Amino acid sequence: MEYGSMSIQRLQSGRWLNWGIRFFLTAALTASQTAGGYAPFALGCIAAAGPGADGAAALLGGVTGALLFLDFQQVLALAAVGILILTAATAFRDTAFLQKPWVLPVLAAGMVLAVGGIYVLQSLDPLSHAAPCAAASALTGVSAHFFTRLFQPEEDRLAPEGLLFLGAALTLALxxxxxxxxxxxxxxxxxxxxxxxxxxxxxxxxxxxxxxxxxxxxxxxxxxxxxxxxxxxxxxxxxxxxxxxxxxxxxxxxxxxxxxxxxxxxxxxxxxxxxxxxxxxxxxxxxxxxxxxxxxAAPNTAQRTALKTHLNRAAEALRELYDSMSRTPPPQEENPAVIFDRAAEKVCRGCALCELCWQKDYTATFNALNDATPYLLERGKAKAKDFPVHFADRCIHLSELLQAINGELSAFLLRKQYRRQLEETRRSAKGQYAQMSDLLTAAAAGLSGAAPAFGEIPACVIGAALRPKEGEMVCGDTMEAFRTDSGLWCLLLADGMGSGDAARRESSLTCRLLRQFLEADIQPEAALTTLNSAMALRGAETGSFTTVDLCVLKGSEATFYKFGAAPSYLKKNGAVRRITGSSLPVGLRGTPAAPDITTVTLEPGSFAVMISDGVADPSRDEWLQDLLAGWGGDDPQTLANLILSESIRRERLQDDCAVQVLYRLPESEQPV
Incomplete structure (x- = not known):
């Protein structure tokens, strides 16, 4: 419920922001006028805002700006055109016709020509007023075309020509x-x-x-x-x-x-x-x-070397900044005694018993306040019963003192909360400096001009099997298997929280982002650490998390990276090795966290098996180890299907299931 209310608040804030942008932008654009008193940029903005509340906000802004910058007759004309544009856009909002990119510009231009034509025909010299009207009509259509690409951008990216046109329109207002x-x-x-x-x-x-x-x-x-x-x-x-x-x-x-x-x-x-x-x-x-x-032209070797040097220096600077923040001790917690010191300064200084309480019987007063401290910190509020009877009976301003203590206590708790948030932000920023340093170092290493050599690229075969939870149509687990340009075999398995479409979206997003990092030759550990920080920010909004299981095969060396993932298994003949990790899933820790890393040798004829936790409970997976030890085949797809079918028989599809098997071909079966 808490996350739902937060999402609704963000959605409402985003709507108000969109409406405000359209209102003030259209109002400002009414100051950009052409001959004849037309405001084509504002009308184009109204058309580009589209139907519904967005268009209404733009129309209201246009009328407001017109009242400030135009004559009353021109205000009526602009309002009439704007109302017609908004009405037509709203009437066709659910039709495929309105989705065509030329519809709104042509519609806006036609409305300007229709309304402006009426005023032209009623003028004393229609011929001299016809050209400005036609020019304003054309300019309105052009404005709607460019502004639409700003208000409704393709691929979440603002069109640079739209920004240029908007900048020109706003400067012409001056x-x-x-x-x-x-x-x-x-x-x-x-x-x-x-x-x-x-x-x-x-x-x-x-x-x-x-x-x-x-x-x-x-x-x-x-x-x-x-x-x-x-x-x-x-x-x-x-x-x-x-x-x-x-x-x-x-x-x-x-x-x-x-x-x-x-x-x-x-x-x-x-x-x-x-x-x-x-x-x-x-x-x-x-x-x-x-x-x-x-x-x-593409940079030559000297330029490439210089760029690599600059990237390495930037990485060193960020690493030094990270180290300097690590050397800085965290701020000390504030002593709760400050609550009583400040409260006494307000209440006790003018009291007739001040000298008795704070000089002659200072020890008794100090002990009374010290004994009450745990109660008021736990409760968040001080009460008379927290203090000893001898102190409460003697204090002639007890109610005023309690009020002052509660005020200082609230301020103390707020300062404590602020320091914790500040320290959390500090840890997050510190980790981001380290991640940026690693990414820059990896980018600099990629400028050497040649792909890193990992020896002979092993020949491998991949098998995979996937089944959703009982009663679900979509599996929340996602798997990826690919080979990078530098010769790395990469197997990904992500398990989104829960099941169904929501879990599928989270796991597929995680796999897609991680694959982009790996295909850009970013080191797996740096990529996973960066991904964990990014998903933690996303998790703060969605409340979701995802386990990540990554296997990277480099030559004969297989490295497993785990963030909350289920155990993996290495099989060679009848021997089975179990590989586990203890890190939390990505999205659960706001501070940068490294994955569990295990490096093993994957010999020819060996299998690497990755599963999600729905396949086998990690606390009782002996059956899976026995199955792997006794299986004598060499087809990874057959093995994946066998594991999944046995899991369904035992676990009854109580969760999403994913199995991915990598088989390194023996030397005798290596392609020539």
């Missing part, structure tokens, strides 16, 4: 804010365009320049001035490899395009371009993220 006749909004837009062109390359630079220039022309009422200037500037900046040269090329390209213009804003645009170029140069280096390096 277009009327000027300093020395220079538009602050267009200065920011120049810096944004220079950054985008320099970071993304020529194609994106010229496309973004033309698009942003066209939007700026529509907003400023100019005829092609900004389109030409920004298009040429974006292309020139994208051609440069150094940022200083890119800033100079951006200004030069814009200046060259402005030489042929007779617009009054040409000179102003020149100053805005200068200011935008300087702002682009002032951007911190870290926001570029090394993306330009990725577009250039």
């Amino acid at each position: 277009g009327d804010l000027t300093i020395l006749n220079v538009s602050v909004g267009r200065v920011l837009l120049c810096a944004l365009l220079a950054y985008t062109a320099y970071d993304q390359g020529p194609m994106t630079g010229v496309t973004a320049g033309l698009g942003l220039g066209l939007i700026t022309d529509l907003s400023a009422g100019t005829s092609g001035l900004f389109t030409a200037a920004y298009g040429v500037a974006g292309l020139c900046a994208a051609k440069c490899r150094r940022r200083s040269m890119a800033a100079l090329a951006f200004f030069s390209g814009a200046a060259a395009a402005m030489l042929t213009s007779r617009e009054e804003l040409a000179q102003t645009l020149l100053l805005e371009t200068v200011a935008g170029s300087l702002l682009f140069l002032a951007l911190p280096r870290r926001i570029f993220g090394g993306k330009r390096l990725l577009r250039e």
